[in-house]
Amino acid sequence: MPARLLVVVKSGGAAAMPEWRAAFAHALPEAEVRMWGDPEIVPAAVTHALVWEPEAGALARFPNLRLVISTGAGVDHVLADPDYPRHVPLARMILPETRDGMAEYVGMAALMLMRDMRTIARQQAEHHWRIPPEMPLARRTRVGVMGLGALGLHAARYLATLGFQTSGWSRSAKTIEGVTTYHGMGQLPGFLAQCDIVVNLLPQTADTVGLPDRARLSLLPRGASLLNAGRAAHVVTADLLALLDEGHLHTAMLDVFDIEPLPQDSVLWSHPSVVVTPHCASTPSRTDRAHRAAALIRLAETGAPIPDLYEAARGY
Ligand code: OXD
Numbered sequence: 001m002p003a004r005l006l007v008v009v010k011s012g013g014a015a016a017m018p019e020w021r022a023a024f025a026h027a028l029p030e031a032e033v034r035m036w037g038d039p040e041i042v043p044a045a046v047t048h049a050l051v052w053e054p055e056a057g058a059l060a061r062f063p064n065l066r067l068v069i070s071t072g073a074g075v076d077h078v079l080a081d082p083d084y085p086r087h088v089p090l091a092r093m094i095l096p097e098t099r100d101g102m103a104e105y106v107g108m109a110a111l112m113l114m115r116d117m118r119t120i121a122r123q124q125a126e127h128h129w130r131i132p133p134e135m136p137l138a139r140r141t142r143v144g145v146m147g148l149g150a151l152g153l154h155a156a157r158y159l160a161t162l163g164f165q166t167s168g169w170s171r172s173a174k175t176i177e178g179v180t181t182y183h184g185m186g187q188l189p190g191f192l193a194q195c196d197i198v199v200n201l202l203p204q205t206a207d208t209v210g211l212p213d214r215a216r217l218s219l220l221p222r223g224a225s226l227l228n229a230g231r232a233a234h235v236v237t238a239d240l241l242a243l244l245d246e247g248h249l250h251t252a253m254l255d256v257f258d259i260e261p262l263p264q265d266s267v268l269w270s271h272p273s274v275v276v277t278p279h280c281a282s283t284p285s286r287t288d289r290a291h292r293a294a295a296l297i298r299l300a301e302t303g304a305p306i307p308d309l310y311e312a313a314r315g316y
C-alpha cells in the first residue's frame with residue numbers, strides 16, 4: 001500500500017490544473033496532484049481520484065485507490081462506468097456553496113417562470129412593447145420540488161422564503177417547515193396536480209430515470225412550467241416538446257442535457273418555449289471544491305466517517 005498521497009484529477013482538462021494544484025498545495029500540501037492521463041502516473045501509486053465523467057474502466061486501473069470524489073453533487077457519471085471499483089468509497093461533492101447556488105438558481109428560475117421572462121425577452125428582441133395582462137405574485141404561485149435531498153431541501157426552503165406556496169415530493173416522508181410535503185409513488189399524482197411550476201432536483205438512479213414521464217407531466221395543471229436542474233435522463237425530450245407544442249406546458253427551463261455541451265443542431269436552442277442554461281445551476285469554484293476534497297481525504301485517511309458518501313442501496 002503506498003504511503004504517500006497521490007491524487008489524480010479529471011475535471012476541466014489541462015487548463016484547470018493550475019487552479020486545482022494551487023488549491024491542493026494550500027489545503028493538502030502533503031499530496032502530489034496529477035492530471036488524469038498523465039503518462040508518468042504509476043497506477044499503483046494513485047490513492048485518491050477527483051473526477052467528472054471518468055472514462056469507463058479507467059478507475060479500475062488504480063489498484064490502491066482509497067477514495068473517489070465526484071467534482072459535482074451527482075455520482076451517476078461515475079456509476080455509468082460498469083467497471084467502477086465498487087469496493088472503493090465514492091463521495092458526492094456537496095458544499096454550502098452547492099446548496100446556496102442551487103437554491104438561488106431555483107429561486108431565480110421560479111421568479112422568471114412566474115413572470116414569463118422568456119416572452120418578455122423575446123418581445124425585446126422584436127422591439128415589441130406589450131404589458132403582461134396580469135401581475136403574478138409568488139404568494140399566489142405554487143412551486144413543487146421533486147427530490148428533497150441535500151439540494152432539493154435547501155431549494156424548497158429558499159422558495160418558501162421567497163413567498164411561494166411551496167411543496168416537495170420525495171421517496172420517503174419528510175417534514176419541512178413552510179413546505180407541504182408529499183411522498184411515495186402514491187402521492188406523486190396529487191403533488192404534480194397542484195404545481196404551477198415543478199422543479200426537478202431528483203438524483204439520477206435506476207428508480208428516477210424517466211420518472212417525470214409524459215403521463216406524469218400531463219398531470220400538471222395546463223399552463224404549468226418545468227425546471228429541470230436534475231438530470232436530462234429524467235425527462236424524455238420528445239415527450240417534453242410534445243407537451244410544450246400542445247400548450248399543456250407553458251415553458252421548460254433546462255440546465256441539463258443528454259449531450260453536453262448541447263449540440264449546435266439541437267432543437268432546444270431555438271424552441272420558443274424552452275430556456276436553455278449551460279449546466280450552470282450550481283458549480284462552486286475549483287478552489288472551494290479542492291478544499292472540500294482535501295477535507296474528505298483527511299477524514300478518510302484518519303478513518304473518520306466521510307459525509308455525503310454514495311450508498312448503493314438508495315442509488316445515490
Ligand atoms: C453536479 C452537477 O452533479 O453539476 O454537481 O450536475
